[in-house]
Amino acid sequence: MIVLSKIVKRYAMGDDTVMALAGVDLHIGRNEYVALTGPSGSGKSTLMNILGCLDTPTQGSYVLNGRDTSxxxxxxxxxxxxxxxxxxxxxFHLLPRMTVLQNVMQPLVYRGIGPGERARLASEALEKVGLGGRQKHRPNQLSGGQRQRVAVARALVGDPSILLADEPTGNLDSKTSTEIMALFDALHRQGQTVIVVTHEPDIAAHCHRVIRVNDGRIVEDGAGEGVGRQAARTH
Known part of the structure; x- marks a missing residue:
């Protein structure tokens, strides 16, 4: 699904050049559950931006579902x-004047999907995250955890290949963070490919694979604690 080959990213900072990524090779398959971790300045945010097609590499190739995005x-x-x-x-990045349903429908506007079908798909996405009864609420009428669930529903509504979550629990208390990660766990079990960018070890522990980035390079890539949790559930 994702194949990064020799990805280099340089930024000009005045007269200096900063090497954000220094030759990254990475393969992520369908239905993987991956944590991308590393300290501030490690390059993980740059790597996330390239994975999300928000930025392009200076060198190297990024093939997403068979297409070279580079x-x-x-x-x-x-x-x-x-x-x-x-x-x-x-x-969250929710639009405050829109209802929950309208927020979730928003990505479908750009696909030319009619209003009725947009509403149907958005309603299904909200049911999937446990907010079927909150469709007419506005974001300020919801808790932080509920708002993040709306954001997850909006991410899911277009049936994406990849769910890419950037510090998804950073504004939430520990109990709500656990609930949101349980939602990601469930989505992964249903077949969704999930990549979570986080600096928090307890959040990364939910994932089945943990990739650590430092100084623009992948320094560790191995099984996460989530593999053990899944094995425990199946025995």
Missing amino acids: TMNDDELAYARNREIGFVFQS
């Missing part, structure tokens, strides 16, 4: 983001 123009990247990737952000 060669795409801005319109093609926008199309790939809309079709292939569902984003969940730390700060």
Whole structure:
């Protein structure tokens, strides 16, 4: 599903050049549950932006579902983001004047899907995250955990190949964080590919694979604690 080959990303900072990624090779298959971790400045956010087609590499190739995104123009990247990737952000990014249902429908507007079908798909996505009864509420009428569930429903509504979550529990208390990660656990069990970007070990522990980034390189790539949890559930 995801194949990164020799990905390099450089940024110009005044007269200096910063090497954010220094030759990253990475394969992520369908229905994997991956944590992307590393300290601030490690390159994990740059790697996430490239995975999410929000940025392009200076060198190297990124093949997503058989298409080389490294060669795409801005319109093609926008199309790939809309079709292939569902984003969940730390700060929810919900539109305050819209209802929950309207927020979840929003990504489908850009696909030319009619209003009735948009509403049906959004309603199904909200049922999937346990908010079927909150469709007419506005974001300020919801708790932080409920708002993040709306954000997850909005990410899922277009049936993306990848759910990409950037510090999805960063604004939530520990109990609500556990509930949101349980939702990601369930979505993965249903077949969704999930990539969680986090600096929190207890959040990464939910995932089945943990990739650690430091100094622009992958320094560790191995099984996460979530593999053991899944094995325990099946025995």
